Amino acid sequence: MVYSDRIDAMQQQSSPEIKPENRYAKDWNSYSQMWEQQFGSSYSYLGDEWRDDGTGERNSDNFYFTAYAERFISPDMTVFEVGPGSGRWTVRIAPKVRKMIVLDVAEEMLQRTKARCESLGINNVEYVLANGQDFQPIPDDSIDFFFSYDVFVHIALEDTFPYTKEMLRVLKSGAQGSCNYAINSVHKAWERIEQHNDWYREGKHTLGQFYYFSPEALGRMFEYCGLIVKEQHQEGYLCTCVFQKPTEIRQNFANSQQNWAEKEQLCTHLQRVTNELKQAKIWSVELERGKAWLEEQWKNWQRLAEEREQRLQAQQVWLRELEQGKAWLEEQWKNWQRTAEEQGRYLEDLQSKSLFRILARLGGLPHPFRQR
Ligand SMILES: C[S@@+](CC[C@H](N)C(=O)[O-])C[C@H]1O[C@@H](n2cnc3c(N)ncnc32)[C@H](O)[C@@H]1O
Numbered sequence: 001m002v003y004s005d006r007i008d009a010m011q012q013q014s015s016p017e018i019k020p021e022n023r024y025a026k027d028w029n030s031y032s033q034m035w036e037q038q039f040g041s042s043y044s045y046l047g048d049e050w051r052d053d054g055t056g057e058r059n060s061d062n063f064y065f066t067a068y069a070e071r072f073i074s075p076d077m078t079v080f081e082v083g084p085g086s087g088r089w090t091v092r093i094a095p096k097v098r099k100m101i102v103l104d105v106a107e108e109m110l111q112r113t114k115a116r117c118e119s120l121g122i123n124n125v126e127y128v129l130a131n132g133q134d135f136q137p138i139p140d141d142s143i144d145f146f147f148s149y150d151v152f153v154h155i156a157l158e159d160t161f162p163y164t165k166e167m168l169r170v171l172k173s174g175a176q177g178s179c180n181y182a183i184n185s186v187h188k189a190w191e192r193i194e195q196h197n198d199w200y201r202e203g204k205h206t207l208g209q210f211y212y213f214s215p216e217a218l219g220r221m222f223e224y225c226g227l228i229v230k231e232q233h234q235e236g237y238l239c240t241c242v243f244q245k246p247t248e249i250r251q252n253f254a255n256s257q258q259n260w261a262e263k264e265q266l267c268t269h270l271q272r273v274t275n276e277l278k279q280a281k282i283w284s285v286e287l288e289r290g291k292a293w294l295e296e297q298w299k300n301w302q303r304l305a306e307e308r309e310q311r312l313q314a315q316q317v318w319l320r321e322l323e324q325g326k327a328w329l330e331e332q333w334k335n336w337q338r339t340a341e342e343q344g345r346y347l348e349d350l351q352s353k354s355l356f357r358i359l360a361r362l363g364g365l366p367h368p369f370r371q372r
Contacts, residue, residue, distance in 0.1 A: 022132040024155070025105040027207040032108035046086035046112055050150060065092045067233070068178040068240050069147050073097050077144035080170060082135075082163070082179075083151030087113035093147065094122045101143075103128040103135060132159065135166040143170045146177030153182040153238065156211050164225045171245040176230070180240040184212035189237035215239050 035046045043049050053060035069089065073079060077097045084090045084102040090113050094100040102125060104110050110127045117125050128138065146167055152160055160181075167177055183189060189212060200209050213221070215232050222229045222243050231242035 022105055023206055024132060024159075025107070028104075028106035029108045031207055032106065032112065045088065045116060046109075047088040061088065064149065065089065068149070068180075068242070069093055069145075070096070072145050072176050072178065072242075078142060079145045079147060080135075080138060080143040082130075082146075082148040083109070084113040085109055085150075087116040089147060089149055090125060091116060091120055091122060094125050097124070097145075099124050099126065101126045101128060101138060103130045103138070105130045105132050133162060135163070135170050138166075138170045140169050141172050144172060144175050146171060146175070146179065148179045150180065152179055153210055154208060160211070161221065161225075164221055164227070167243075168226045168245055173245060174247040176242060176244045177227075178240055178242045180238050181218055182210045182212045182237055183214055183218075183234065183239045184237065185214040185216075186234070186237055192237060210237075212237075213239075 032046060039046070039049045043052075048058075051058075051060050051064075069092065073093060073096055075096065075098060078099045078101065079093050079097045081090055081093065081100065081102045083104055085104075086109065087102075090100060090102055094117065102110065102113055104113075107129055110129060114125070114127055117123075128135075152163070155163065167179075171177065184193065192210070193212075196210070199205055215234065218232070218239065218241055219229045222241065226246070227243045228246055229241055229243050231240075233240045233242075
């Protein structure tokens with residue numbers, strides 16, 4: 001059994017009804033539950049403990065917002081954010097757009113974002129509890145800008161990949177997005193991996209675990225999912241990708257390229273079939289010739305057979321005549337023998353009557369009356 005078959009067999013055995021608890025939801029809900037106790041005395045909101053640059057104004061966050069959100073948004077837009085935490089970015093983006101949708105696997109995080117937005121009078125936000133697999137119920141082609149920060153660094157490849165396909169689905173044609181990932185193509189990443197390895201080994205802890213890509217692998221994933229990577233900005237072991245859903249013209253172009261590829265394949269196929277047809281025609285002419293030759297041979301053979309048959313019949317007639325001649329000769333021979341015997345007896349008779357001696361003296365007798 002090959003490896004992929006074994007996986008298939010295991011998947012068939014496991015019951016689809018029993019859904020395992022979403023570990024991301026479990027981890028992040030529990031992080032939320034312990035947050036007040038651990039960080040509540042130092043920070044106002046969950047998430048302030050990350051990227052704390054020591055400036056009260058959070059200059060670092062402000063820069064990130066300007067560089068990877070603000071320049072892409074406008075007041076008529078619907079913006080979609082994945083993994084808002086306690087709304088660190090939501091409260092910056094939502095006031096600048098028409099509508100915002102935030103999606104998170106952890107209910108606690110959604111509640112925190114909601115409470116924070118409402119406390120600031122931000123009411124244009126829709127909250128979606130995610131199933132961890134896709135972006136349902138966000139409709140197709142409905143989003144003007146996608147945003148996510150510090151979320152995909154914690155999502156494993158098997159979940160990142162379908163999410164990326166979902167980005168393509170929900171974005172409008174030509175709409176853009178920005179999302180950051182962890183990369184291990186820099187030395188710093190390996191220092192971090194070395195530091196954290198034991199903590200995460202054997203799945204003992206998963207909260208905040210990093211899943212690493214390389215900028216090149218990210219580019220390939222986006223490309224594979226049908227998105228165009230427009231920018232990649234590295235910051236240590238983090239990489240922010242700015243991407244775009246191809247416009248319809250580009251999609252049509254891609255489709256037409258696909259059509260060209262199919263057309264080329266068809267042409268190659270047609271060429272092969274034409275060549276085979278030509279070859280078949282050559283064979284058919286050869287076969288016709290062969291058939292004519294065979295028919296000629298067959299006629300010759302029939303003629304020969306007929307001649308031989310006629311000769312045989314003639315020989316049989318001769319044979320019969322010869323047999324008749326032989327029978328006639330045998331008959332003659334028997335007659336002759338009989339006559340000879342009769343003549344012999346007659347001569348013996350004459351001898352015995354002594355007249356023979358007298359006639360012998362007179363000059364002998366002509367054959368067959370000659371004495372032996
Ligand atoms: C490290 S926090 C970042 C929060 C926020 N983006 C920020 O920068 O402050 C990760 C967030 O992503 C959410 N999350 C984790 N895994 C997720 C997944 N598979 N699908 C959706 N949200 C997820 C968590 O619940 C949490 O809100």
